[in-house]
Amino acid sequence: MSLQIADKTFQSRLFTGTGKFSSASLMEESILASGSELVTVALKRVNLTEKEDDILSYLQHDCINLLPNTSGVRNAKEAIFAAQVAREALETHWLKLEIHPDPKYLMPDPIETLKAAEELVKLGFVVLPYIHADPVLCKRLEEVGVAAVMPLGSPIGSNKGLKTIDFLEIIIEQSRVPVVVDAGIGAPSDATKAMEMGADAVLVNTAIAVSENPVQMGLAFKYAVEAGRMAYEAKLAPMQQQAVASSPLTTFLN
Amino acid sequence: MSLQIADKTFQSRLFTGTGKFSSASLMEESILASGSELVTVALKRVNLTEKEDDILSYLQHDCINLLPNTSGVRNAKEAIFAAQVAREALETHWLKLEIHPDPKYLMPDPIETLKAAEELVKLGFVVLPYIHADPVLCKRLEEVGVAAVMPLGSPIGSNKGLKTIDFLEIIIEQSRVPVVVDAGIGAPSDATKAMEMGADAVLVNTAIAVSENPVQMGLAFKYAVEAGRMAYEAKLAPMQQQAVASSPLTTFLN
C-alpha cells in the first residue's frame, strides 16, 4: 500500500499543510496525529534569516518530509526564483508549484504553471504542480517530467469537497504519474471518496487546521484516507438502479 | 464515543448484515474485521429446526449481538408474527422491523411500520424500524417507543449512497432516539459522510458482502465510520464561497 513519488516512498497517503493553525505546537501535534509524511510549507512563512526558524523547528521529525510551495507568486518567473530560494533555505529539491494570479479564488494558471514546471524539471527539481482538474494539462505536465500532478477538488480553502469528480476520473484513468487531489477537501468523507476513486494521495490543510479540534481531525483524516485506499483495493460494489435485498425475501410465512 | 441503544452499549457504530456473502466463513471473517457488534440476520436465513443453525454458528462471538429482521413480511400482522418467532428462535427481544411490500425497490411501508412498531413495543421488543427518511414518521415512531430509527440513504442494495441528505439532517436534528442510517450505503465515504452529519451509527451489508475482498472492505468501513465520528466530534470547518489561502500570500518577492 505504500506510495512512490520520485525517489521517496510514503506509508501515508495523506499530505498536509501548515497554514491556519492557531499555534505552531498545535500544528505539530495535528500533523503527527495525521501520520502525514509530506508537509507543504509556504516559503513566506519560513524565516529565512535565522537558522532555527520557528515553523521549521516544529517540523523536525524523521517521519516528516518538507514540501516547500510557491504560494503567492503570480507567474513562472517568480515561481522559479521562489523555488531556488526554497531549495537553498529548506535543503530539498522537492517543490509544490503553485501559481495563482487571482487573489479571490486562487485558481491556478495553467500556462505559467506548465512553463515553470518545464524549467524547474530541467533545474533538477522534483515538481508537484497544483492545477485545475484539467486532463490535458495533466498529460502535458507529465510529458515535461513532473513527479506527480495535484488537481484541485474545489477552490483552495473553500471546503466544498470534490466538485471536479468527472474530470478527476479522467485524470486518474490517464495519468502515468501519481495523482494527488489537492484543495477543497473539507471533510474526511471527501478524502475517502477521492481515495476510493483511485487517487494516489490527498493533500489536506484547512479542514484540519480550522477544525475545533485539529489533532482529532488529523486522526480522522488518517483513518479516512486509509479507509478509502483499502476500499479502492478491495473494489467497490457497483450501483444498482433497482433495489436488491440483502436478505432474500422470506417465504417462511407462507 | 460509545453508543447506547436501549440497554446495550456499543463501542462500534458500524452495524452489519449477513446477506449476499459468498460463504458463511467469509461472512464471519468480514464481520469480525469490521468490528461490528450488532449484526442483523433475516429470520428466513435461520434454520429454525436445528439447534446449530449454519449461519448462527458463525455469529457466535462474544462481541456480536444479533438483530433479527423481518425482511420479507408485507404488513404489520406478518411482522408481529415473524418478530415473535425470531424472539423464540434467537433468544433476543431486539428486532429490526422491516416491512416492504414492493418487491422491486423494497421501499418500506410507513403505515404498517408504525402500526407494527406500536404493537411490538407493547410486547416488550426493542424495536429498530427501517423506514424512508421521513422526519415526521421518525417522530411518531419515537412517540410509540422505538429504541432507534433507521432511515434509508437510498434503496436497499442500490449502493447509491446518501440520496436523502436533506431529510437525514432534519431527522438527526429532531430525533431524541439514536439515528442509524440504513440501506444504500455503497462505499466507506458514504458511511463517513453519514457519521460527519451526526448519525449515531450506520448499517452496511451489500457494500461489504459483494466487494471483491469483503474482509478488507469490512475493515475499510470500520475506519470510515471511526473517521466520520471523530470528525463530527471535532467539528468540520464551514464551507466558504470564496477561496481562502492555506498559505498567506507571500510578499517576499516584492
Place this chain on the structure above:
Amino acid sequence: MSLQIADKTFQSRLFTGTGKFSSASLMEESILASGSELVTVALKRVNLTEKEDDILSYLQHDCINLLPNTSGVRNAKEAIFAAQVAREALETHWLKLEIHPDPKYLMPDPIETLKAAEELVKLGFVVLPYIHADPVLCKRLEEVGVAAVMPLGSPIGSNKGLKTIDFLEIIIEQSRVPVVVDAGIGAPSDATKAMEMGADAVLVNTAIAVSENPVQMGLAFKYAVEAGRMAYEAKLAPMQQQAVASSPLTTFLN
C-alpha cells in the same frame, strides 16, 4: 399534451399558489402570465364572511380553477373539517390535502394524510395529497382513491429544488394517477427537470412570488414547464461515460 385529473382537463401543467405575493394584483398578474389553470389557496386566506373576498376576487378568471388547501391543520380530523368548510366557501370539491404538524420544516404527516385522504374520498372530494416522496405511501393513497399524488422536491419554501430525484423516479414509474411535484421548486430549471423525468405537472408558489419580478418569473416557469414536457415526449439522449464528438474528427489536414 393536455393533462387529465379527475373530471378536469388542463392545457397547462404548471400549478401555482397564492402565498407571499406583495399584493393581490401582482399575484393576479403573475398567475395569468404563468398560464396556470389550477391555483391553490389557503382556506385561512379566504375571507369566509364576505361574499366578495379580496383574494378570491383576483382569481375570478375563466381559465383559473381553485384548489383550496388545508395548510395549517395538524391531523386528519382538522383536515376533514377544514375541507368541508372549504367546499362550502369556495364551491369546489377539489382539495389539496396538507397535514404538517411540524412548524419548522412543514414536512407532511404520512399517517394522518392517508387517514384523511381515505375519509375525504368517501365524502366525495377530489383529493390531491401533499406528501413526502414516499413510493409506498403514494401507492396506498392511490388505492384509497386520490385523484393525484403531490410528492415534494424539498421542504416547502426552501427553494432547494429536487432533492428527492431517486424517489420521484420510482413514484413516476409506479403511479397510475398523475404525479405533481410540489414544494421546493426554486427555479425554472427545477421545473424543467421534473417534467423531463415524466412528472405530470409541478406546483410552484414561493419561487414566483418572492422573485424580484413575479410576472416575468411566472412566464419563465410557463416556458420551463413546456420545455420539460416537450423534452420528455421527444425523449432525452442517454448520458455517455465517454465523450462523443458532435463533429467527426477531421482528416482534412492529413
Place this chain on the structure above:
Amino acid sequence: MSLQIADKTFQSRLFTGTGKFSSASLMEESILASGSELVTVALKRVNLTEKEDDILSYLQHDCINLLPNTSGVRNAKEAIFAAQVAREALETHWLKLEIHPDPKYLMPDPIETLKAAEELVKLGFVVLPYIHADPVLCKRLEEVGVAAVMPLGSPIGSNKGLKTIDFLEIIIEQSRVPVVVDAGIGAPSDATKAMEMGADAVLVNTAIAVSENPVQMGLAFKYAVEAGRMAYEAKLAPMQQQAVASSPLTTFLN
C-alpha cells in the same frame, strides 16, 4: 434581452451544431425550430470543392449565421491553418476554436488554445474558444482579445449536464466578454440552469440531434433557454435552510 458578440446581435441565446443528425433536412428543420441564429459547422463536413455543398445549402437562411469550428485539429498550428481554410470557404471570419488532442474525452488543450487564439485575433478572426471551465484561462483569453469564452459543462457529447457549476460561477462573475456554456448540455433543464446562473448563451448539439424527435427537442431548448434568461433577469429567490410556508399557518380552527 438581445446578446451582442463582436459586431453581431443575436435575439436567440441558443447556439446549435450540425453533427449527428440523421439527415440534413432534419438538421435544418430542428435548427429552425430552435430559433438558433449561430450554428457551428465542422470544416471537415463542408465539401470544399463544390460551390453548393450539401450541408451548407441546408443552412442558407437569413436568420442563421455560420460559426465554422476547428474540431479535429491537435495543436495551434493546425488550428490556424484550418481557420484560414474555413474563412476562405465559408466567407466568415467568425471561428469556434477547438483544439482537443485526446481522442477519447475530447478535452480541450489550454496551452495550444491560448496560443492559437492570440494568433487568430491578430489575423482578424472573431475567436470563440472552446475550453475547460478554467477561470484563469478565461481571463487570459479575454486579454488576448477573444470575442467570447466557451467553457464546457461536461465532456463533449456526454450529455452529463453541468458538472462544472462551481467554476462556471467564477467565470461568469469575472468575465468581461460573453460566456457561452458549451458541451455536455444533455437536457433543456441544463440549459435553463446555465442561463439562470447568468451565462450569456449556451451551445447545444448532441442533445438535440440524437433525440427521438429533434425538431421538438429543438423547440424545447428554445423555450428552456428563454425561461432561464427570464429567470436570471427576474432574479431567483434565495434558498432557505428552513421551510417557509407559502400559505401562512391558519388559525381558523382555533
